[in-house]
Amino acid sequence: MAKILMIEMKPSENSNLLQDFLNSFITRKKTPIKMDPENREKEEILENLNRAKRDLDVANANFEFAQDEGLVDYYIYEIKAAETKYQYLLKKAREKNINVTNFENVHIWNRNKKI
Known part of the structure; x- marks a missing residue:
């Protein structure tokens, strides 16, 4: 059988210790990690x-389930906008020599342009 160890504390001491611990934990400020500007970018x-x-994934999923003609047109526009933004960011990342291999297997409808 397991034995339980009991520590005897006065109620006022216990509540103060717990309150102090909770206050220090809750009010603890997070210190931001300082990065050089290049790494931050x-x-x-x-x-x-x-x-x-x-x-882009959300826009594609919404397009797949759209039934109204107006919504279909809207989601086509949304997909195209998301693709354009995604392609721009890929290009920018490559210019900064950032490894983007995890992002290259994304299906883009119009791949006529070289990114």
């Missing part, structure tokens, strides 16, 4: 690429 490009890919 690379991180922003990768975050924007992730966001653009997610937007």
Whole structure:
């Protein structure tokens, strides 16, 4: 059988310790990680690429389930806009020598242009 270890504390001490711990944990400020401007720009490009890919995926999914003709046209426009943004960010990432191999297998409708 397991034994339970009990520590005897006065209620006022216990509540103060717990309250102090919770206050220090909740009010603790996060110190931002300092990055040099080049790394910060690379991180922003990768975050924007992730966001653009997610937007493109959502637009494609919405297009697949659209039934109204007006919505179909809208989602075609949305897909085209998301693709254009995605292609721009890929081009920008390559110019900065950022590894984009994880982003190159995305289906783009019109691949006539070289990115």
